[in-house]
Amino acid sequence: MTWDETGEAVTDRLVAASADGEDRAVEAALRPKDLGEFIGQERVREQLDLVLRAARARGGTADHVLLSGAPGLGKTTLSMIIAAEMGAPIRITSGPAIQHAGDLAAILSSLTEGEVLFLDEIHRMSRPAEEMLYMAMEDFRVDVIVGKGPGATAIPLELPPFTLVGATTRAGLLPPPLRDRFGFTGHMEFYAPAELERVIHRSAGLLDVDIEPDGAAEIAGRSRGTPRIANRLLRRVRDYAQVKADGLITKEIAARALDVYEVDLRGLDRLDRAVLDALLRLFGGGPVGLSTLAVAVGEERETVEEVAEPFLVREGLLARTPRGRVATLAAWAHLGLVPPRHNDAGGSQQGLFGP
Numbered sequence: 014m015t016w017d018e019t020g021e022a023v024t025d026r027l028v029a030a031s032a033d034g035e036d037r038a039v040e041a042a043l044r045p046k047d048l049g050e051f052i053g054q055e056r057v058r059e060q061l062d063l064v065l066r067a068a069r070a071r072g073g074t075a076d077h078v079l080l081s082g083a084p085g086l087g088k089t090t091l092s093m094i095i096a097a098e099m100g101a102p103i104r105i106t107s108g109p110a111i112q113h114a115g116d117l118a119a120i121l122s123s124l125t126e127g128e129v130l131f132l133d134e135i136h137r138m139s140r141p142a143e144e145m146l147y148m149a150m151e152d153f154r155v156d157v158i159v160g161k162g163p164g165a166t167a168i169p170l171e172l173p174p175f176t177l178v179g180a181t182t183r184a185g186l187l188p189p190p191l192r193d194r195f196g197f198t199g200h201m202e203f204y205a206p207a208e209l210e211r212v213i214h215r216s217a218g219l220l221d222v223d224i225e226p227d228g229a230a231e232i233a234g235r236s237r238g239t240p241r242i243a244n245r246l247l248r249r250v251r252d253y254a255q256v257k258a259d260g261l262i263t264k265e266i267a268a269r270a271l272d273v274y275e276v277d278l279r280g281l282d283r284l285d286r287a288v289l290d291a292l293l294r295l296f297g298g299g300p301v302g303l304s305t306l307a308v309a310v311g312e313e314r315e316t317v318e319e320v321a322e323p324f325l326v327r328e329g330l331l332a333r334t335p336r337g338r339v340a341t342l343a344a345w346a347h348l349g350l351v352p353p354r355h356n357d358a359g360g361s362q363q364g365l366f367g368p
């Protein structure tokens with residue numbers, strides 16, 4: 014299996030949270046342009062609004078901002094909004110793209126006053142670059158090392174004030190000295206279905222797609238709390254509505270389309286359901302070891318662990334216990350199966366070969 018620059022497993026799943034080529038092509042057109050247009054994330058939005066208003070009133074540069082949260086929740090979008098609200102240009106790069114301190118020095122020294130530097134996956138920057146960033150954030154200065162060995166000298170370089178917007182999927186991975194240098198940290202949550210409905214209506218308007226409220230609700234419920242997935246499912250449902258109907262997305266059309274694409278009512282796809290199905294039918298709900306489960310579904314261990322399990326755990330359908338993987342009662346209900354009588358979270362072995 015391979016991983017993308019965010020550390021997420023690369024798959025061709027319709028419900029993947031990371032961006033594929035088509036997403037990148039349409040996302041620019043779908044991004045909200047200001048805080049008022051940005052849906053959901055009330056707390057982050059309100060706090061950020063205060064930070065930006067205060068900076069504008071002072072006529073200065075906004076404090077550095079750290080955004081944490083899962084892929085596809087709107088971190089890049091928010092960073093662009095920050096720049097737009099400050100009337101500043103934005104430069105976009107990512108931690109893995111900065112392997113040497115010199116790469117970072119080149120970017121920092123070319124920033125203009127007030128510019129926003131968006132550093133995606135900031136936790137994946139190299140150590141020397143990270144140390145250079147500490148000084149740049151705090152003192153708007155970097156030491157550029159010229160030469161090598163004993164003759165090397167540090168030449169201080171003044172930087173114009175800028176705003177760093179760092180994004181990370183895991184704030185806990187950031188070293189405390191880096192975390193402490195951000196004036197504001199916003200944690201992005203998964204979106205509620207009603208918020209995703211608004212995202213879908215907004216995107217449908219921009220893409221010139223006709224959609225009924227029930228149709229949007231049907232897509233929202235299957236979008237795993239993630240706007241990027243909601244937008245992708247909307248595009249696939251639009252295709253279906255065009256080919257199989259008159260183009261209007263109703264509840265029934267959305268449900269039929271997403272059934273064809275094998276995305277179920279809770280947003281589980283074929284792989285997710287195969288894992289649950291094996292856990293329930295073959296192992297009576299567990300506990301069962303990861304390797305055994307992976308063999309049962311004919312997948313690699315990593316695929317089950319990295320691709321399927323995180324969402325199943327988040328949805329409360331599967332638990333990882335020291336004794337192995339265990340299905341919850343909600344998993345039995347979701348697949349329409351009856352749990353063996355003594356099944357519990359500790360995982361009775363009763364009904365090993367399933368109901």
Ligand SMILES: Nc1ncnc2c1ncn2[C@@H]1O[C@H](COP(=O)(O)OP(=O)(O)OP(=O)(O)O)[C@@H](O)[C@H]1O
Nearest residue numbers: 040043044051052084085086087088089090240241
């Ligand atoms: N609050 C929102 N309202 C409307 N659309 C949103 C919102 N958040 C995200 N989107 C849409 O979802 C898509 C993905 O958002 P974005 O690229 O900002 O996510 P991200 O968190 O930066 O993801 P990654 O970490 O993978 O880069 C964009 O097309 C954007 O238009």
